[in-house]
Amino acid sequence: MYRYDEFDAGFVSDRVAAFRDQVARRLSGEMTEDQFKPHRLMNGLYLQLHAYMLRVAVPYGTLSARQMRKLAIIARRYDKGYGHFTTRQNIQYNWPALADTPAILEELASVEMHAIQTSGNCIRNVTADHFAGAAADELDDPRPYAEILRQWSSLHPEFSFLPRKFKIAVNGATRDRAAIQTHDIGYQIVRNSAGEIGFAVYVGGGQGRTPMIAKKIRDFLKIEDLLAYTQAIVRIYNLEGRRDNKYKARIKILVHEKGLDWMRQAVEAEFEAASRDYIALPDSEIARIKAYFAPPELQARASSQKFAARRESDPRFAGFVSTNVAAHKIDGYGIVTISLKPIGGIPGDATAEQMEAVADLAELYSQAEIRVSHEQNLVLPHVALDDLPVIYDELLASGLATANAGLVSDIIACPGMDYCSLATARSIPVAQRISERFGDGPRARDIGALKIKISGCINACGHHHVGHIGILGLERKGVETYQITLGGTGDETCSMGTLTGPGFSSEEVVDAIERIVDAYMALRNEPGEDFLTAFRRLGMQPFKEALYDTSKGADI
Amino acid sequence: MRFAISANRLLDGIVVFFGSSHHWVDQLSAASLYASKNEAEAALAVARLDQTRNVVVEPYVFEVRAEGAPIAHHIREAIRAAGPTVRKDHGKQADLLADKR
Ligand code: HEM
Ligand code: SF4
Numbered sequence: 204m205y206r207y208d209e210f211d212a213g214f215v216s217d218r219v220a221a222f223r224d225q226v227a228r229r230l231s232g233e234m235t236e237d238q239f240k241p242h243r244l245m246n247g248l249y250l251q252l253h254a255y256m257l258r259v260a261v262p263y264g265t266l267s268a269r270q271m272r273k274l275a276i277i278a279r280r281y282d283k284g285y286g287h288f289t290t291r292q293n294i295q296y297n298w299p300a301l302a303d304t305p306a307i308l309e310e311l312a313s314v315e316m317h318a319i320q321t322s323g324n325c326i327r328n329v330t331a332d333h334f335a336g337a338a339a340d341e342l343d344d345p346r347p348y349a350e351i352l353r354q355w356s357s358l359h360p361e362f363s364f365l366p367r368k369f370k371i372a373v374n375g376a377t378r379d380r381a382a383i384q385t386h387d388i389g390y391q392i393v394r395n396s397a398g399e400i401g402f403a404v405y406v407g408g409g410q411g412r413t414p415m416i417a418k419k420i421r422d423f424l425k426i427e428d429l430l431a432y433t434q435a436i437v438r439i440y441n442l443e444g445r446r447d448n449k450y451k452a453r454i455k456i457l458v459h460e461k462g463l464d465w466m467r468q469a470v471e472a473e474f475e476a477a478s479r480d481y482i483a484l485p486d487s488e489i490a491r492i493k494a495y496f497a498p499p500e501l502q503a504r505a506s507s508q509k510f511a512a513r514r515e516s517d518p519r520f521a522g523f524v525s526t527n528v529a530a531h532k533i534d535g536y537g538i539v540t541i542s543l544k545p546i547g548g549i550p551g552d553a554t555a556e557q558m559e560a561v562a563d564l565a566e567l568y569s570q571a572e573i574r575v576s577h578e579q580n581l582v583l584p585h586v587a588l589d590d591l592p593v594i595y596d597e598l599l600a601s602g603l604a605t606a607n608a609g610l611v612s613d614i615i616a617c618p619g620m621d622y623c624s625l626a627t628a629r630s631i632p633v634a635q636r637i638s639e640r641f642g643d644g645p646r647a648r649d650i651g652a653l654k655i656k657i658s659g660c661i662n663a664c665g666h667h668h669v670g671h672i673g674i675l676g677l678e679r680k681g682v683e684t685y686q687i688t689l690g691g692t693g694d695e696t697c698s699m700g701t702l703t704g705p706g707f708s709s710e711e712v713v714d715a716i717e718r719i720v721d722a723y724m725a726l727r728n729e730p731g732e733d734f735l736t737a738f739r740r741l742g743m744q745p746f747k748e749a750l751y752d753t754s755k756g757a758d759i
Numbered sequence: 760m761r762f763a764i765s766a767n768r769l770l771d772g773i774v775v776f777f778g779s780s781h782h783w784v785d786q787l788s789a790a791s792l793y794a795s796k797n798e799a800e801a802a803l804a805v806a807r808l809d810q811t812r813n814v815v816v817e818p819y820v821f822e823v824r825a826e827g828a829p830i831a832h833h834i835r836e837a838i839r840a841a842g843p844t845v846r847k848d849h850g851k852q853a854d855l856l857a858d859k860r
Contacts, residue, residue, distance in 0.1 A: 229769075230769070230770065232812065235813075250767055250772055250817070251772075253772075253773070253843070254772035255772035283849055298772075300772070301769065301771060302770060549846075620834065620835060620838055621838065621844055622843060626835070629844065631845045632844060635845065681833060
């Protein structure tokens, strides 16, 4: 797995030392809040509703067992014993004291982690498929490219003061699990007609208050041109992106206002004009980075007796396998999703003990590797099917065996007004009540694949635009109100959800979701037409009828 | 409607309220209440001195109802005054519970 090279280690420890100094000067009063704020944000430290919040990057969602143990120690020593895994493959701590943050950053640096590029108008931490390097449907591991982009963009002087933040995602499988079309740049690894591996390039996607699906700017980009092309895009954005209005400053607005053709011409011209030699990626450099991500040496295994027997005898285990275990590249292995969505629990929260339990399992059974998914779950990427029964038992003991990955109760929710100072409504309690209503039992299984995503304000951190069912919490006349959108998805068939109509009160919203689900169940084509497919076939009308004709008090 | 002043303490970010004789207190119940917006704004000018003196960050005025114990009018301030509604074991609500025991 990737470890800092010497440049990084020195750089990070310098940054920690500088921040320690800045915090000391802030506490002594030498620095005002206005002077200090940009520094703390640059180190991932926000001031939230109840306290400070520290955001720590998990680059492309890959964590070692050792790093997870450190996250647990930090949660216990400097926070209140838990952390929150987010949709950006980050972890957030909700209660650190300002005076402790330099020590936390130092602890993180000791395991090659940091909070750099988690805020500010720079190129943010690059995200990738959480099944990278393991998935059966993968063409090439996206992480080496994400890492190359990360190294190149870390504090890149030209790109540290962009008009607005800039998010890049890389996906290497046929299923898009990295939601690349909702990013400023999305790289999809493809094979061209000559059999070469390269990237299809998407630009100008995003969520927030103006959701946009990225547009394909190039069908095929050679791997060696990854940085040159990224540079061309970011340069055009840096020059032409709007700085007059923060809400119109993302690249999606530039692409939208000027059009894809203009953007393509500008980028291609810049790409051709710039000297490419010095940032062309030689094979040797790609190989060097790839070596950090070398797949574990797994031998294909014959079908597992133990696994088959348990599956036969234990329906709960069988249920867990059907939802939470995905196909691995190597026969006899699986990818295990550890749901951080216990029924009625807080999406994405994990206690220090749970983090340690996952670290133990990773060490024993998954090549010491863990992934953080943008769906706020954890993943053990390389698990022998033989070991699944014992892993399942351990997960049960730690309260981590909820068998709902991809089901209706596997809900993404941002912190909302329970923690976030920008929120207009709470999101977590809505997620909890929906989760309790549907559970992870036979009913949830019958409903099948259904992604519900909830944001507590227009910023859309909870990805509601791309939820099959999206929920947006707003405030109307001082009261929490929830708007519902249907038909969104962040995968390779990316679409933004459509508003059903007037919103619902906190008391009504769970019943409203149930009416939508019931309508789907009544109208779906047997067998197993999933919610999104059914919605695309049926359109909004039947759901509108289900929502508004029968409802009382849906007149907000 | 009455008014009160809140901020976050610089050192640990914890929510505090402006109380009597220029003290910042942890509980809304101990906060100074002002009968009018004008009165509150005048007090805010004093409270802001503590921002300059690096005691608190971002003091501001908010509305409270005070038929009995003061209750924040808006849910955002109510949550600040109590703690996350989804984690009753954290925030000020937890301190209160601990005090009662
Ligand atoms: C609690 C502190 C947080 C603050 C202050 C915050 C702030 C923001 C803001 C202002 C935006 C809008 C940016 C824009 O449209 O230009 C945004 C977008 C976003 N945030 Fe957060 N956020 C917070 C927490 C989170 C969490 C917990 C997650 C993950 C669950 C998250 C993930 C995202 C994502 C994925 C976007 C995507 C929209 C985009 O960039 O197009 N944020 N955030
Ligand atoms: S969507 Fe809004 S409420 Fe939710 S975390 Fe983002 S900024 Fe906060």
